[in-house]
Amino acid sequence: xxxxxxxxxxxxxxxxxxxxxxxxxxxxxxxSGLLGTALTTPYPEMQAISGVLVASWAGRRGIGxxxxxxxxxxxPSVLYATxxxxxxxxxLGFHPVGETVSYDGVFTGSAPGVSRPGTPADAAAxxxxxxxxxxxxxxxLWDRLLDPSSPYAVLMSDDxxxxxxxxxxxxxxxxxxxxxxxxxxxxxADVAAGAGEVRxxxxxxxxxxxxxxxxxxxxxxxxxxxxxxxxxxxxxRSRYFAPASHALG
Numbered sequence: 001x002x003x004x005x006x007x008x009x010x011x012x013x014x015x016x017x018x019x020x021x022x023x024x025x026x027x028x029x030x031x032s033g034l035l036g037t038a039l040t041t042p043y044p045e046m047q048a049i050s051g052v053l054v055a056s057w058a059g060r061r062g063i064g065x066x067x068x069x070x071x072x073x074x075x076p077s078v079l080y081a082t083x084x085x086x087x088x089x090x091x092l093g094f095h096p097v098g099e100t101v102s103y104d105g106v107f108t109g110s111a112p113g114v115s116r117p118g119t120p121a122d123a124a125a126x127x128x129x130x131x132x133x134x135x136x137x138x139x140x141l142w143d144r145l146l147d148p149s150s151p152y153a154v155l156m157s158d159d160x161x162x163x164x165x166x167x168x169x170x171x172x173x174x175x176x177x178x179x180x181x182x183x184x185x186x187x188x189a190d191v192a193a194g195a196g197e198v199r200x201x202x203x204x205x206x207x208x209x210x211x212x213x214x215x216x217x218x219x220x221x222x223x224x225x226x227x228x229x230x231x232x233x234x235x236x237r238s239r240y241f242a243p244a245s246h247a248l249g
Contacts, residue, residue: 003034003053010167011051014151019051019247022140026070028054028063038067041248043136045234046076046227050247052085064088076229080246082221089226097232098225100243103208104169104199105216107192114186118154118161120146126154126161133177135234136249155191162187165245170197176242181206184241189214202242 004011019025023041027034035058039051049071054063065088071077072092080100081089118126123146127139145152145163153171154163160178164171173191178184184207192198192214200216201223202208212218223246227233233249243249 003037003055006056007053009053010169012166012168014166015245015247016051018144021144022138022248023047025051026067028058028067030058036063036067038064038071039247040071040074040077041138042075043138043249045135045137046078046230046249047071047074048136048247048249049077049079052079052088065092068092072228076227078225078227078230078233078249080223080243080249081226082223086224086226089228092228094226094228096224096226098203098237099222100201100203100225100246101208101222102199102201102219103211103216104197104219105211105214106196107189107194107198108215109189109193111190111193112186113190114183115155115157115160115162115190118146118156120148122146122154122156126156129159129161129177130175130244131235133236133239134175134244134249135237138248141244141248153191155187157183157187160184160187160239162191163244164191164195164198167199170199171195172199172201172245174201174242175240175244176200176202176207177239178241179239181210181241185210200242201246204241207241 028036036054
């Protein structure tokens with residue numbers, strides 16, 4: 001969390017705990033303690049890389065490159081790159097295949113009631129829907145999202161799902177899976193109405209326009225979706241309106 005504060009990230013202790021439960025993490029250390037991290041979440045299709053974080057006081061020493069060397073040759077890799085990290089990943093052989101933009105605000109509107117709460121009994125169906133759309137097989141993720149004791153909330157319809165997770169200012173939406181942009185917007189409304197400060201990362205213009213009409217603002221910057229060892233990402237991304245998180249692909 002000291003590194004998170006240093007770099008201005010928004011990860012919480014619960015997010016670190018979930019990432020380290022879903023896959024291995026690597027740290028760079030010296031006598032002063034932890035200098036940098038890199039995490040990987042392995043899926044059968046490819047691995048998602050995240051948490052590549054180097055302290056500002058340890059920059060320009062090749063620490064990020066050495067941390068990445070531990071994990072790059074395991075399988076094809078996917079990650080979301082900040083503007084700061086993109087040059088490093090490009091040097092390591094990643095190429096961009098998409099981009100998300102962040103929107104946040106307090107939702108001004110009502111919930112249409114198109115969804116119901118997900119339960120652990122829905123884990124198998126949501127794992128399969130997620131595999132079709134994101135392209136990743138990740139049952140352990142859905143077991144955690146649907147655990148009644150977790151801080152995550154999951155709402156689902158007949159052909160879509162939306163989840164939220166806490167962030168320091170409120171909640172972040174993701175994943176958001178729906179057959180159409182209109183259906184995705186209805187799911188957003190169900191989960192965002194009355195939820196306070198909400199963040200959505202999306203690459204869809206229709207969802208973005210809906211958010212702007214409902215009181216959200218576009219944040220500066222964005223994240224590039226980048227892959228290495230593959231031409232692109234798997235799945236039917238036309239139905240993937242927000243990622244599970246930038247950390248999870």
